[in-house]
Amino acid sequence: MGGYGDVQMIDENGKRVDGRGPGDLRDITIETDVVPVADGSCRMTWGTNEVIVAVYGPMECHPRKLQRQDRAVLDVAYNMAPFSTTDRMRPGFNRRSREISKVTKDALESVVLLELYPRSKIRISIEVLSAEAGTRCVGLTAASVALADAGVPMTDMVVSVASGKINDVVVCDLNKEEDNYGEADLPMGILPNSGQLVFLQMDGDLSQEEFNQAWQYNMDAAQTIHNFMVDSLKGGEA
Amino acid sequence: MAIPLVPKLLRAHLAELAENDARIDGRQQWEGRDVEIETSVLPRAEGSARVRMGDTIVFAGVKFQIMKPYSDRPNQGGLMCSAEIRPVAGRNWESGPPSPESIELGRVVDRGIRESGCIDVDALCIIPGEKAWQVILDLFAISDDGNLFDAFALAGIAALRNAVVPAERFEVGEDYSLGVSKTPIMCSYHKVGDRFVYDACGREELGGDERIHITLGDDDHVHSLQKGLKGIFSTEEFTEIMGRAQERSKEIRDILDSL
Amino acid sequence: MNSRPVARLDSMSKKNGAGGPRDRGRAQSLVVPGQDLGESEGQEVGHGVIVMEGRLRATKNGRIRNQGSTVSIEPLHTRYIPRPGDLAIGYIEGCTNNIWFVELGAPFNAILPMSLGPGKVEFGGTRSVMDVGEAILCRVQEVEETHSSVVTMKGMGLRKIRSGVIEEIDPHLLGRLIGKGGESLKRLKEDAECRVIVADNGRMWIDGDLDGILEVRRQLDLMTVESRPIPVGGGH
Secondary structure: OOOOOOOOOEOOOOOEOOOOOOOOOOOEEEEEOOOOOOOEEEEEEEOOEEEEEEEEEEEEOOOHHHOOOOOOEEEEEEEEOHHHOOOOOOOOOOHHHHHHHHHHHHHHHOOEOHHHOOOEEEEEEEEEEEOOOOHHHHHHHHHHHHHHHOOOOEOOOOEEEEEEEEOOEEEEOOOHHHHHHOOEEEEEEEEOOOOEEEEEOOEEOOOHHHHHHHHHHHHHHHHHHHHHHHHHHOOOOO | OOOOOOOHHHHHHHHHHHHOOOOOOOOOOOOOOOEEEEEOOOOOOOEEEEEEEOOEEEEEEEEEEEEOOOOOOOOOOEEEEEEEEOHHHOOOOOOOOOOHHHHHHHHHHHHHHHOOOOOOHHHHEEEOOOEEEEEEEEEEEEEOOOOHHHHHHHHHHHHHHOOEEOOOOOOOOOOEEOOOOOOOEEEEEEEEOOEEEEOOOHHHHHHOOOEEEEEEOOOOOEEEEEEEOOOOOOHHHHHHHHHHHHHHHHHHHHHHHOO | OOOOOOOOHHHOOOOOOOOOOOOHHHHHOEEOOOOEEEEOOOOEEOOOEEEEOOEEEEOOOEEEEEEOOEEEEEEOOOOOOOOOOOEEEEEEEEEOOOEEEEEOOOOOOEEEEHHHOOOOOOOOOHHHHOOOOOEEEEEEEEEEOOEEEEEEOOOOOOEEEOOOEEEEOOHHHHHHHHOHHHHHHHHHHHHHOOEEEEOOOOEEEEEOOHHHHHHHHHHHHHHHHHOOOOOOOOOO
8 A cells, every 4th residue: 555645647637547436346247157177166257357266175184183073174275376567476475375375265165164074184285377456355255156056055246346546536446556546445255145244354444434435335336246246146146 | 286186087088089089078089178379368468478378377477687697698688588387376386385286397498499599599689788679478377277388388479479678668779570480389188097188187197197398489499398207218109209399380380470 | 348238326227238137027036135025923934034123034045935824045055064864975075984975965975884884894804895075875874063964875775876877966956756646757767767865965876878878968958957046047
């Protein structure tokens, strides 16, 4: 979060550089069953983001030391392909990817009925093929769809989206420039049927009022995104 | 990679199929699966392709970086090939350091492309002794249903063919097309039952034995060879495979040219 | 950049290739995880349904089924969960001196103790009787949450599978495969002139000459394709 307040990203009419209004989402598409050998999968494009998630399991939990007697464990790996960013990303251990893997796992463990599959493991691979801000949100959302596609039971699906602030204006769904030069970023993971949260991060500078506005943008956007998810799972194309 | 369980019945069944000149998915001995190639599919890469062969799906992305030429080759840039098969691609691919299987895959595909000389490393020089382009080809598997070798090799050359050197972004001139001087194509043959077949699917790879990978250039020149896994083959078998590879590599080259 | 159709927010309601299922009738009965299914009062929960705060909620993606007062989901994709009494086709994945580990396509492997194995087995002789990679027809004896399920080969017809092939099909397609009163399965066996045994864990054993086996496989592929709800078009 640079807080470069002098980069103009939104004009006096509320029009952003990519033509969107403050509350508008980027374009989204969702497809399921895109990895034929997996138990469930999902491909999401969101702006210029492209993420593919594959789910395998529930299966025997190897290595043994990760196994839990009373429930399944989720093995979540978020990874960015080397060609996903303008400057090539070296493959290998990456702290940011590890952190995102962990918070994504924590979010999904809150909704998956883990107790139904003791001693087993569900593997969730989140691969970012093209990145444009908000990849963790795309990954978490696509993972929910992939889990549903795989027949893994959940109390609800997780919808994740981030809002923030640019040039002192609160906006929904930051794109790359807005994320780089904006003043705040608030990603959330929302359960659409109850409005409850399983994922929450924030960095930057928001007043209480701005915070509430960003919160509300995310809540509203989540409903729209959820409709796309439902449509893709019911066999249509979203 | 986790050692997959090979059911004994599968091997017996594949052997019976081979004796009856049949394959588990209904194809002929030298028949390949339908090939789908799409290029310019990765917005952040300077060149890219997606290849689908049956249920095997892979991506290739070309990225450019500026490097300092090696002291013994001050007028040359470089080409680097890196292959990743992550857990996304199959139940048996585990996370962790690259397995011997994926390392072999990467290196075999790399040799096929590099040894053909399709990329002119002299042309990659920007300032002799100081700056040159490094071309990095990243191969990424999304779904593994057999024969990642050919899928990677095809996606790799397809991506290189549409790669654009991002000179403007690095402020060293105007963007221009990388250009390749030839189109190396890899054809892989697996021993299934007691005969070689082309383009093995997942179950054939699982229940099969040794494999041979041949990369040929536009003029049928041989650019790389690799025999993998334990097993024995004869000169006659190899001669037949080489003949088939000559035919098939032309067919694939035609598909690429028609894009 | 690619030229695939892209859904814009404002065109979600329009049927121009993007957004919205094509066959409204069939899609209506499809539910997704988290979907509300009505009051829980007076209703029993079946597979794929839970009660939350007095309401029924779907936990899986599939079709709703109402049988009497029981609401359940027939999932589009499901994993096999062993139950006592199930007939299962498994693969030997490993063994110790006195037990075999059997892979059933379930979230965890089952164990087959020496005493429940085929014929007479001596301590330490497990591998020579049944080795890794062999297939067996067995029955699930017990399933307990605190330890792996146990299978047995003592029983009518249970044995090592020495010939033929084993095919996998999604467990929820078993009903369609077998048909009313076993009709569809009977017809398949006659058409292909093969012995076919359908286990409860989504696997079937087909034995016969090669042409027959290929015919059965062909019919299975047809059935799997026909059972998909609506083909996903465009995009990929």
